Structure formats: structure tokens, C-alpha cells
Amino acid sequence: MKIPQNQIINSEFILMKNIKKIIAFSAISIAMSCGKTSEEKENNTTEVTENQPLNIIFMVGDGMGIPQVSSAFYFGENTPNFKQFESIGLSRTSSTSHLITDSAAGATAFATGEKTYKRAIGVSKDSVALPTILEQLKEQDYQTGLISLTSITHATPAAYYAHVEDRDMHEDIAKQLVEAEVDFFAGGGKKYFQNREDGLNLYDSLTAKNYKLDTLELSKPDYSRRNAYLLSEEGLPSKTEGRGDFLGDAAKTAFDYFEANEKPFFVMIEGSYIDWGGHAKDDQMMIQEVLDFDKTIGVVLDFVKSHPNTLLVITADHETGGVSIGKSYDENGKEIPQQVQVYFNTDQHSTELVPVFAKGKGEELFRGIYENNEIYHKLMQAINEN
Template sequence: MKYIKNLIFAGMSVAVLGNPSQIIAQKKEPLNIIFMVGDGMGVAQVSSAFYFGEGKPNFQQFPIVGLSETSSTSSKVTDSAAGATAFASGQKTFNRGIGVSKDTIALPTILESLQDKGYQTGLISLTSITHATPAAYYAHVKDRDMHEEIALQLVDAKVNFLAGGGLKFFNKRKDKKNLLNDFSSANYKIDTLSLSKPNYKKDNIYLLAQDPMPNKIEGRGDFLADATGLALDYFSHKKKPFFLMIEGSFIDWGGHAKNPEMMVKEVLDFDKTIGVVIDFVKAHPNTLLVVTADHETGGANLGKYYEVNAATGKSEQIPSKLQVNFFTDQHTATLVPVFAMGKEADLFSGLYANNMIYWKLIEALKKSGLKI
């Protein structure tokens, strides 16, 4: 009789609690987040990867696509500072504001919140690491051009992996401080010459240009993809969950310059970097990848291509080619695409304001079991 009672109790336990092996399998792991910003990248810019690249673009691999509305509190047409602050903090703010509300009150960022939860963090940019998009994740200032103050705040931000330009804001400052000494004292490996192998026992900062990095036309090479690969290798060795923001900065600059070649080459470079990240996501399924833009630049479109026929002197369409046209050299208010892949990617379908991307990331983190 005692044996039968024990069997009944065991059966009730399984019914209530589930199979023990299933319980173990259901234990949630912390979610890695990789957030990529193609600065100035609208639908036309993304489209250029389909027509000017070789083979299928990596954009085509995303199962989830949405659209984001990009206005700021001060203008229907945002700038990168307000756009990045919306991503980083979940609140819209005024143009030029970095990490502050519309009332110039400092806002906690997703990077700072995840650091408090034990996450590793990283920022990669083709511009100065103090530029609007990366700065919005760690700095809190009323104007994006306060580069020296932003650099000073980066010393205390304790970001684990940093790569970009802007060296002069750290070692050629008006206050004569050399912030590289501060990074060294804070146990950073510092490299101002190359993307050398990271030191896994330290934090790492790469500042490889005095101002921004060169653009692709100027011969930048594969800095963005290579820096991204180094960051992912670094975080893999740390064996902790991580948040990594990667900015393809010069898509925007191509639009400002109304330079089709620059825009297209920068989009293709960004798409190549997306490929590096997608390979990581496929190997690490507990990772969420989101790719979007802070705004569109240039009012770009892809239209018919014409050449002058030497024999007739008339302009004729070449059906096999496309022409990149720009409506303006400024930002526009057009909606921008959002691509998502990996764990909780379904959250990013639909149409929503840019600050909602922050809240969707928070929801994804909560679904992974993080209390944030």
C-alpha cells in the first residue's frame, strides 16, 4: 500500500510540475541584443543593395520587417541625436539633445540599465565614438557638439568594447587632459593604430582616427565588419549576455553629399557587416538582431538611367541600369525600415514610432526572464 501511495504522489508531482527534464529545458537564458543603425538609411538606400551589390543582399534574410516613424519633439524631421536618444531611452526628445528628455533631464539608457544587470556592452561607429548615435547610449548633454564633455562621460561609462574615431577629443583637448590615461587606469586596452586582437581580461577601446574614419571611397576597407567580428569574439569569450550597438554612419553622409557612389558603397559595407552578425545569430539562437535607421537622408530614389547616344546625340534609357537621385541634401521625415531576426523578432513587425523600438527591446528582455 505504501508503494502505491508513493506512485500516486509521484504522478501528481509530474502532473503539477511537469517532467523534470522539461523544467530544466524551459529555464530561460539571458538575451543577447545586437542593434544596428544604418544612419540615414531609408527604403531606397536598402533597395540599392539589391541592385548594385553582387548576389542576394543580407537584408533579404530577415523574416520580420517593420516601419518606424522618426520625428522628434522639436521637428517633424529628426536629427541623429534625437533619433538615437529615442532608441536608447524610449523617449522622444529635441533635435541635438543627447540622452536627455525634452526638458533636458538625463534619461537612463538601455545600455546603462543592462550594465546594472551584469551585461557586457559595446559600441561601434564609423564616426567619432562621441558622435550623436553612439553618444546617446552613455552620455547626457543638451547639445550633440559637446564632444569633449561627451568624451569625459565615456570614461565613466564603463563600456566594455569601443571602436571608432574621435581620438582628438580624448588626447588633444582644450582642457589639456589626456583621457587615454584615464582609460588605462580603468583597465582598458587602448589601440590607436589598428584593430588588434582584443584583450579578453580587459575592456577594449579602439580609436583609429582623429575625427571620423575614412569613407569607403577614401579607402576605409572592412573596418566595420572587422570591428564587429572582434566585438562578437570578445563577448563570446566573456561568456556573459551582451548589448552591442553598431552604426553604419556614412550612408547618411552620402545623402548629405548627394553622392550616389558613396551612398551605395556604404550601404553595401553595412550589408556585409549584417552578414557577419547574422552568422553569429545563427550560431547563438538566444540572440536578437534588430537593424534600422534613425532617419532617411537625401530623399533618395532609384530611377531610370540615361546615357547620351554618341551616334545620335540623344539621351537614351539603359534598361539594365539604375540611377540614384536625391531630392535634397538634408534629412527627411519618410518612414524607415526595421529588420529583425532571432529570439523575439516577431515583436518588431508593424508600424510604430522610433521610441517604441526601445520598449520592444525591453519586452524581449523581459520575455527572456530579465527583470528590468
């Protein structure tokens, strides 16, 4: 406040008096702040997070049924991260054309909320393009991400951005990925972006779309651009072939990128080779892929715990191998009491219900037994109710 001319004589006195008042008020404020209970402080934090859009982390253990999850408890050295979940459900995986589905129809159900026919990517049972959760959230100013061990054009990641009648249309799918402008993606599939039958070089197209493209390593992201990591011609190596910690490292890299841009995000992370272990009837491959997926869950849970405005949902598109875990026998046919063994009933998918694990805001929505396409609707409900 401007002091009138006739009060200039008293200005120094008034100034000192006001300073004393400010100091006294500050001391009271500090004392009140220090006197707040932990519950009051927590409520203040809650008020801040409640006004923020919900981050969504969706993890798919391709081919991961209950027996595969069980293997982590019997063959791992540490307590599985699966044990940290209290909100658990079961999902029925059938497609509109087959009781026993495939990854394309399963992922389309997750991504669009509609069941479709086997081999379909992002289209209805009548082959009409369906909007995906990734596309819808992008329109709401969400950042978007996809991480896979297979080609990034493979069925599970493709269902979030592509719309084709058959999952093997990899070149069309790759072209649609460029057009989709996903902010962060990591996986394999280099061959579908260059040396294509149509002669297009999609590396150039990605650069034109403001992507930092790395085909050699999972390097530090460029926070001012989109980021694309294409690290193998098709799929990455399996865990038993020496893949290392790609899945967890890619998740950390994505979180680092999303946090730097300070906007909500949706990311799908696929543990692809649990399924491949089942198809190969390779128990060691299956077990190691489950353990790697569980380790990645630990990385993601660390993020969720420090970012309360995040929902993590983990499930599978189907079970592969008709797996059971039973008694183990020595070469003489005698049971080994402290060992168990993996048994495969088939080298194909099965119709077993698959588990759903949820942690974070809205996790209670995922308890119970429901169809796989309901997962999309539950995710959207959690976002809208936040």
C-alpha cells in the same frame, strides 16, 4: 557505501556484480540517447538557451531609408543579406521639436524610449538625463559595446552613454564615455581624448579604468580588461576612400571578446556614412556604404544563427537625401532598360518612414508601423520575456 566487516569475504564478488550493473546501465543510457529524435535533442538545446539572458545586437544604418536598402538589390553583385529577414516593420522618426529629426534625437529615442528635441543626447525634451538601455543592462551584468565609423563621441553612439544638451559637446561626451565604462568600443575621435581644451588626457583616464587602448589597429582584444579602439582623429575613411572591412571586423572582434567572458551582451553597431553619402549627394559613396553595411549584416547573421539566444534589430535614425531610384538615361537622353539611377531630392534629412529588420528571439515584436522610441520598449520586452 562502506562494506561491513562481516561482508569482506564477499566484497570481491559484490564489486564485480556492481560493475556489471554499471556497464549494463551505461549501455541502456547510450542506446536511449542514440534513439532520441532530432526534435527531442532540439528541445533539450532549447531548454538550455531559454534559461540564458538575451544577447542584443542593434545595428543603425544612419540615413538608411527604403531607397537606400533598395540600392543593395540593384547595385550589389550578391543577393543582399536584407533578404534574409521575415520580420520587417516601419518606424516614424520625428523628434519633439522637428518633424524632420537628426541623429541625436533619433538615437536618444532608441536608447531611452523617449522622444526628445533635435540635437539632444540622452536627455528628455526638458533636458533631464534619461537612463539608457546600455546603462540599464550594464546594471544587470550585461557586457556592453559600441562600434561606429565616426567619432565614438558622435551623436549615434553618444546617445547610449552620454547626457548633454547638444550633440557638439564632444569633450564632455568623451569624458562621460570614460565614466560609463563601456566594455568594448571601436571608432574614431582621438582628438576628443587628448589635446583637449581642459588639458585632460583621457588616454590616461582610460588606462586607469582598466582599458586596453589601441590607437593604431583593430588588434586582438584583451579578454581580462575593457577594450578601446580609437583609430582616427575624427571619423574613419569612407568606403570609397579605402576603409576596408572595419565594420565587419570590429563586429567579429566584439563577438570574440563577449564570448570569451561568457556573459550576455548589448552592442550597437553603426554604419555611419550612408548618411554622409546622402548629405554629399554622392550616389557612389551612398551605395558603397549600404553594401558595406549589408556585408556586415551577413557577419552578424552568422553569429545570430549559431547563437539562438540572440536578437538582432536593424534600423535607421532617419533617411538622408530624399533618395529615389529611377530610370537611367544615356548621354542622348535615351532610357537604358537594364540600368537604374540614384536621384537625390535634397542634401538634408527627410521625414520618410524607415525600415526595421529583426531576426532572433522576439523578432515578431518588430513587425508593423510604430514610433522610433517604441523600439527601445520592444527591445526591453524581448529581454524581459526571454
